[in-house]
Amino acid sequence: MAIIVWSKAKAPSPSNGEGSLSDSSSGTPTDKKANVSVEAFPLAETVADQNYWWFKKVKLDPNAVATQPSVYDDPDVAKYYQPRDDYENLHRFDPSARWTWKEEWAVVRKVDVKILIFACVAFMALELDRANLSQALTDNFLTDLHMNTNDYNLGNTVFKLSFLCAELPSQLVSKWIGPDRWIPMQMILWSVVAASQYGLAGRTSFLTCRALLAILQGGFIPDMVLYLSYFYTSRELPIRLSIWWTFMSVADILASFIAFGILHMRGLNGKSGWRWLFLIEGIFTGIIGIAAFFLMPPSPTQTASKLRGRKGWFTEREETIIVTRALRDDPSKGSMHNRQPITPKLLYKSLSDYHLWPIYLIGLTFQLPMTPPQTYLTLSLRSLGFDTFQTNLLVIPSQVGHIITMLGITFLSDYIGKLAIAGIIGQIWALPFLASLYIIDSTTANKWTIWAITTLLLSFPNTHAVQVGWTSRNSNTVRSRTVSAAMYNMFCQAQGIIGSNVYREDDKPRYRRGNRALVAVNSANIVIYLGVSVYYKWVNKRRDNIWNSWTDEEKEAYVLTTKDEGNKRLDFRFAY
Template identity: 50%
Template structure:
């Protein structure tokens, strides 16, 4: 029997490029993005189910799991490059585009606080900088607390049901912010928004993973986080108009901002109940009786994803995570480096971003100019994000590309720390902030990286939540770096950011070293098995996720 596939995803290559692992071609992705071949993309040479025993093993696994797409699993199905390109475009339009719209709803309701600050929200409510920091900490703590429970609910009832419920509920809270009168109301709405928005990002990643191969996922997540930047531009322009409503009905402009933008996002939530299919085989409904895809398109969609990662069918999309499975993932130490990166790597730029509007007001810019001045860094941020994510896939590198985010921010933070004209030269300070906040964002790379290295739907569900929890922990830390005593220069805060930035760079390099070492360990153990032992391992091993000997970590 041939050696089983490397359960890594794209390429399927071990670090030593052992033919025993690579000859089957099991995980060479069939995506049109990854190959220039004119051959049929569905041919058996690119199929992890080439061996009948392997195919039967997974067929039985899908049946036991009651995987919703098991009836279209077909190891012999073939398709052309043009067919696949057409399907990918269709999935992008139907699935990825709406994921971006839903992320827009998230970012509007969690990001418009910064625009409200430009309209004297703190003064109107009698708050100071420390109150603002405490509100952000409350939001992040609640966001963090909700991450894992949200993922467990999503896995039980399906992200296609849970995500629309989330959006509608947090939109109602976002609207209620227009009635805030004091510190208590500010803190209460921050807490509710955190509880309802927590878990949304890993929920979306889980949903997208049903439709895309591993290599395609990081590119789609780059579009996902590009939406964050585009949302910043759109809401800045919208805020420029809405904040001029200050005085109407005796309200501050920020009250109108929360009301109008909350009404926009609740419409997105209601539409999501209709526009989120549960899976590729579940697009036919009473309001879409013909479905979104033909039977052949469904077959190609399902089989291309399974050939990229057979483990995507070992749970069905309404199957809950058991407490035992949850505990197994929590103690999966091979994923801990990713969580450490999540805590550290986004801290250095976060305080600068969160305080940008306050800084610009301090520099003497009026509320309307302030919102417009946030746009240039957002535009550059989109460009660098897309380039970084594409470079990661072109070079098939995660750590050495993702680290460029912190390589970019380090000299900017050093300059900001020692810049003598922070107050005296407003435009010089603004230019420095723009360069810093134009950094290439690596969240899309990291999110897809965690998904790849999970190698199992159950593990991926929990690990994605744990990674996002780690990011929120980093957010809590970053919210306590710029303090009231340190303004307006924030010298102490920037010194701390420089140290954390250096730590992030070191962690990326150590993570690369660790995964290379672990792959070599696994390769030695795999090569020590006979052909018969390898075949038996594939058929009967109880190892799951990234514990499997025939899995190689992405790095």
């Protein structure tokens, strides 16, 4: 869903640029100097199913026009949706441009290679540094620091709370100076803290490092989501995000193998293996952070540099395709430039956008049933009798399953066009395995049975990538998209804080009280998804009734004079 494509035979031109999508409170003039005239160039028929350069499920003529219909096809309507004058890609925006499927697939493939691959590598670095605590646990980490599982829970709580608190401030800084500058700075700073864990001495230093690491890592995920949205359309972004998130699981798989080797260094220079693990992986992140300064261009039209080449990564034709297809898909992407800060007024507008809070609620609860089993996976496997190195290898199958099911559910949600249904499928998957953990006595059952149940549970079809894309699509302004990405992730972190305290020391070893609560939350999630779907469907139907009752003149008058912004516009429809 997005801005409704509509047209008008003839409409008077606004004299002062009113009705543009620019945020009027940004302090930058919004009147347009350029007059866009769109002739009757051919357009492609609307393609209901997404086509990917690696998998084209709808047979299309590669030489046929790929340009999809948009509000820019009627010159009398197009002028109300023009990008702001200081939009960094304005010089490559051409509503009259047409391109073939062959050109589009080639351009998207090039963006995937140049932009997405490094984004995935950067995410792997984040995951290695925030999740290697799990591998450290298998090397007597708690014993060496004279701590117990409650201290471990507290460390996870401190980490997630600090991560949560840093999300929005980090996103605001990113929008102000640009994610291409802020993300590399983040990575280098947190790599220093990550490597410093080599010198942990006890509970206090452990908690301090977890807090510092989270503060510096907080915001990385929404920062990168915002950055990727500059290059992809709303239909393409969820798929790319699912690929991006699968690299988190790839990192976890690699971490197990890396830990298998590094933890054998226990005793080297009289130090524990987990100390070498923190040091080596922290140094690796620092190297990736330095590389990020050179491998993250500010925008599709700003790729030229000494290391990226004097001519940049894309030709003028490719830049025109990238920019134009992004704005044709979502005109709101031209409402701010990539170095424009979010003012307090714009921040308030974004935070008070109640239409996005249903998705935030989903973010708070949808992963909660799986969080405690995931957090305690290595500790649980050790308690079942598996040794250090068996444990690190036995976590791999759940990560592989997670990759397969996340990609599968993302493609399915795109195919059926029902985002909430995809979420329900994930919750239904988890329910029987959660019930089994509650019913079966893990102290007497075969350890391989418990491992199999836990592995299948943690392989559930995670719709996190779908929901990040869902939040982005339903924002409909750059400032709202900036804030909503952080807000959604903050609610996910809040879920992590709750999940880190479900399994308690006095509930060991079966955690029956905790598992009973997880089954209840899992069941409630199904109802929440249904409620969110009904809400968005109701809002869309209400707007359809109003919009379709208007004449062309009334629609034009609304677009020209409305003070509604973002997803509150009556010509916008929510995805669900």
